[in-house]
Amino acid sequence: MPNIKLMESALPVAPLKIAALESCRELGEKVNDYIVRFRQDTLKESLDSPLYYNYQRDNYLIECPCPRFGSGEAKGLLKESIRGTDLFVMVDVCNYSLTYTVNGHLNHMSPDDHFQDLKRIISAANGKPHRLNVIMPFLYESRQHKRTKRESLDSALALQELVEMGVSNIITFDAHDPRVQNSIPLHGFDNFNPPYQFMKALLRAEPDLKVDKDHLMIVSPDEGAMHRAVYFSNVLGVNMGMFYKRRDYSTVVNGKNPIVAHEFLGDRIDGKDVIIVDDMISSGESMLDVAKQIKERGANRVFVCTCFGLFTEGFEKFDDFYNKGYIDRVITTNLTYLPPVTKEKPYFVVADMSKFIALIIDSFNHDITIGQVLDPTKKIHQLLESHKA
Template identity: 60%
Template sequence: MSPDDHFQDLKRLIAASGSKAKRISVIMPFLYESRQHKRSTRESLDCAMMLQELIHLGVQNIITFDAHDPRVQNAIPNSGFDTVQPTYQFVKSLVEQCDGVNFDSDHLMVISPDEGAMQRSIYMANVLGVDVGMFYKRRDYSTIVDGRNPIVAHEFLGASLEGKDVLILDDMISSGESMIDVAKELKARKARRVFCLSTFGLFTNGLDVFDKAVEEGIIEKVITTNLTYQTPELLERDWYVSSDVSKYVALLIDTLNHNGSISELLDPTERIKEYLEKNHL
C-alpha cells in the first residue's frame, strides 16, 4: 500500500467512530509526507495539509517519531503534536548488539551528517556525555541530477576522530548514498568504527550499496527501528540491527487510554542514564 492509501484508511477509521469517541489520538510513527515541510517555490505542503485535515476530523493528539522538521507542528498550533526520539532504544541496541562501544568522549563521538540532523545529534551527544561533529553538504546549484542538486563535497566541523567509534545519526535512510559518503569521510579521518543510526530505514536503492560498504570496512553496523516495514532480506543481514520500539509504543497507548500524562515518557534522559549505570558504562 502507498502512503496515500494508508492515510485514506486512517481517515475512514476516524470517520467510522461516528463522533462517539471521547478522545481521538493518532500515533503515526512515520509522519506522512514529512519531507514536504517547507516551501521555497511552489511546492505542495502535503504534511501541513494532512495535519490540518486530521484536526478538522476531530483528532486531538498526534504523536509521531523523529519528524523530519518538528516545525511542521506550526500548521496546527492549538492542537497536541509530539515528536518522539528513539534515543533510548538506540543506546540499548548499541550496548546489546555492538561489541566494545565505550560511552565516553575519548572513545566515542556523535556525527550529524548535515545541518538538518544537528538538533537530534546534540541531544544524543549531551545525554551520552560525548563530543558532536557535523558535516554540511556543499551542493552544485547550477545543475540538477534526478530532480536535485548534486552534492559536490562533505565539509566537516568538529574535533579529531582518530581512533574513535562514531555514530552517524539521522531521521531516515532512503538510498543511503549520503550516509555512506559521510562514513567514507569519517574513515578517511581515521575513525575506528562507524555505526549508522536512523529512525526509519527505507533502503530505496536496495541493500547492495550497504553490503559493499560493510565489505570495504567503511560501515560497522546499521541500526534502524521497526517503525517501518523491514524486508526479510534486511533482517538476514549480519550488519543490520533492528531496534525494537514496540514496547515503547504500547506504553504510550496504555498511558493515553488511562488518561495519563505522557510527558515523562517523551523524555528518555533519565532512562538512558539509569540503563548505562546499570550496565556499568
C-alpha cells in the first residue's frame, strides 16, 4: 500500500478519534477495522515512546448519538473526552433509512437533518480537539453549487458554516463540481475519486473483460461527466464517446428543463463493451436512457459505474432494463446508504471504499502527502497488468 513507509517515519499529529454518526456507522466500523490492522503492523520498534501514546488501540470510534425530544428537536452528545485529539467526524447525508418522531408522526431523516446533526456533534466538541476534520462522502447540497437567477447558494453556505465552526479539513468524494471549494479558499478541501475501486470491482465481477480499444469504450452520459470519462479512457487506453442532453428550455418541470433527447458524439460502439461513468444515479432515468441507446447502437455489454447510488425512485426500472438486456452491471460505492435489497440484485456490484477512507484518515493523521492517494493512475495500471497476466 502507498504511504505505509511514510507513516512509519512520521509522527501522528495527535491521538486519533473517529466520530461516525449513526448515518455512517456501518462504513465507520469498517474504516476503524482497517486502521486497527494498519497500526498493528507498523512502528513496532517505536511504540514505547510517549509520542505514540494511544497509537495502537483496538477501537478508534467514539459514541456520538444525537437523541431527539418529542418535538423533533435534538442534541449532540460525545460519550468520551476528545480533548487534544485529531477528530474525524463521518456523516452520510443521504441515509434516508433513519427515522425520528415529531409529535407522534414518523419522519425519515433528510440531508438537512443529517447536516444539522453534524453541526451538533461539532458543537459538542466545543473547540476541544487539536484538529477537527469532516468526512462527508456525498457533499451536502453539492448539486446547488452555482446560482441561476434568484437562487440560494446552499453548498457554498454549508462549507463556510463548517469552517466558521472550526473545521480544518473537509474530505469528500467525486463532488458534483469541485470548484465549490472556491467558497473556502484558505481551508482544507479534498475531493477524492474512485476509478481504481470501480475497475477493481468490475474486473472481479467480469474476469473476461478485455481492456483495449477494440473491445472496450468509455461513455460519458452528459457533458458534466466528461472529465471523468476522459480520465478513464486515457488511463485504460481506450476510446470514449459522449451524450449531450437536448432540453426544452421553454418549460420547467420539477424545477428543471425537461430532457427531450440524448444525442451521441463519438466512435462506433457496435460489438464493444461499454462503461458509462457518472458521479451519481438519482432517479436513474437519464442513465438508463443512455444505456438503452448504447445497446440499440449494437454494444455488447453495458456497465454503469457511479460513485453514489441514490436510487430515489427505487429499483423497478433497473430490474426491467436488466431483464431486457439493456444493462449488465451497475457498480456503485458504499459511500452512501444502500438498502438491503441491493444484495439480491444479480446486476448490482458494490465497490468497497472503507480501506481507501482508512488510508486517507491515517495519512491525514500523520500529516503526510496524499499525492499517491489522489492519483490512482499507477494502481490502475498495476491492476490492468495483473488482469492481463
